[in-house]
Amino acid sequence: MTSILHLDASARPGLAGKDEHGSHSRNLSQRFVSQWRARRPQDPITYRDIGQTPPSIISHDWIASSFTPEARREPWMRDTLAESDRLVDELIAADVLVIGTxxxxxGMPAALKAWIDQVVRPGRTVDIDESNLLDPYIPRLADRPRHLVILTARGGIGFDAGGEMAHMNHLEPNLITALGFIGITRVHQIAIEGQEFGGELLAASVAQALDKVDALVGELQHSLQAExxxxxA
Ligand SMILES: Cc1cc2nc3c(=O)[nH]c(=O)nc-3n(C[C@H](O)[C@H](O)[C@H](O)COP(=O)(O)O)c2cc1C
Known part of the structure; x- marks a missing residue:
């Protein structure tokens, strides 16, 4: 079985092409999940709509609790970390993390940054070896191959790696750095561009992105099965 964690970060709840002002990134992530389910209905899929229900922003109490060793935590510290623990549990269970954003x-929506801050957790998703000043971080989620699928939508064009606007795109690079830091290193990226231009440019980008999603689902299922x-035995 392959476990999937599906997140949507768009502030727009509807779907482009169906609902007024609907979201393109939600269309991509839904396509990924529905294609996956069609071929592997037995795989568990956990869904979190962080765009509509954003995780809490971390606080002083959160930081104090997180950096207190578990054995020394007071009850209020455990309560403070309860939301983070739930989000971390979901992430640890996942073989494939699908983010529609x-x-x-x-950069990334504030809701997605809030989720990242909740799941990069010393002692849960990353260990810190203070005796090793040169390389102190040990990613806990490197315990098995885990895939990150970033499905994004942009108003402008040229934000892909190598594109004219790539130097101004801090969304995928930030996600890849933060999630790589905790051990999720197999990355797949698909984007819709040109939402602000609309017309044929957008339509072509949408069609291309949906084709890429279908192909990625096939490739991932094939490679995971081969692994x-x-x-x-
Ligand atoms: C607050 C806000 C900021 C945005 N910033 C950018 C940006 O920096 N670059 C860009 O190409 N598009 C930008 N856009 C356009 C969105 O990326 C585009 O509308 C995209 O389709 C939104 O994703 P969604 O369709 O899944 O909601 C912005 C849109 C909003 C609402």
Whole structure:
């Protein structure tokens, strides 16, 4: 079985093409999940709509609790970390993390940043070896191959790696750095561009992105199955 964690970060709850002012990134993530389900209905999929229900922003209490060793935590500290623990549990269970997200002001939506801050957790998703000053961080989620699928939508064009606007795109690079830091290193990226231009440019970008999503689902299912077949019985 392959476990999937599906997040949507768009502030727009509807779907582009169906609802007025609907979201393109939600269309991509829904396509990914529905294609996956069609071929592997047995795989568990956990869904979190962080765009509509954003995780809490971390606080002073959160930081104090998180950096207190578990054995020394007081009851209020455990309560403070309860939301983070739930989000971390979901992430640890996942083999494939699918994130549907817009590009907002050259970076990730605040709701997605709040989720990242809740799941990068010393002692849960990353260990810190203070005796090793040169390389102190040990990513806990490197315990098995985990895939990150970033499905994004942008108003402008040229934000892909190598594009004219790539230097102003801090969404995918930030996600890849933060999630790589905790051990999720197999990255797949698909984007819709040109939402602000509309017309044929957008339509072509949407069609291309949906085709890429379908192909990615096939490739991932194939490679995960091959990896499993190669595992000792
Ligand atoms: C607050 C806000 C900031 C945005 N910033 C950018 C940006 O920096 N670059 C860009 O190309 N598009 C930007 N856009 C356009 C969105 O990326 C575009 O509308 C995208 O389709 C949103 O994703 P969604 O369709 O999943 O909601 C912005 C839109 C909003 C609402």
């Amino acid at each position: 817009p590009l907002y002001n050259f 499993r077949a190669a595992e000792p």
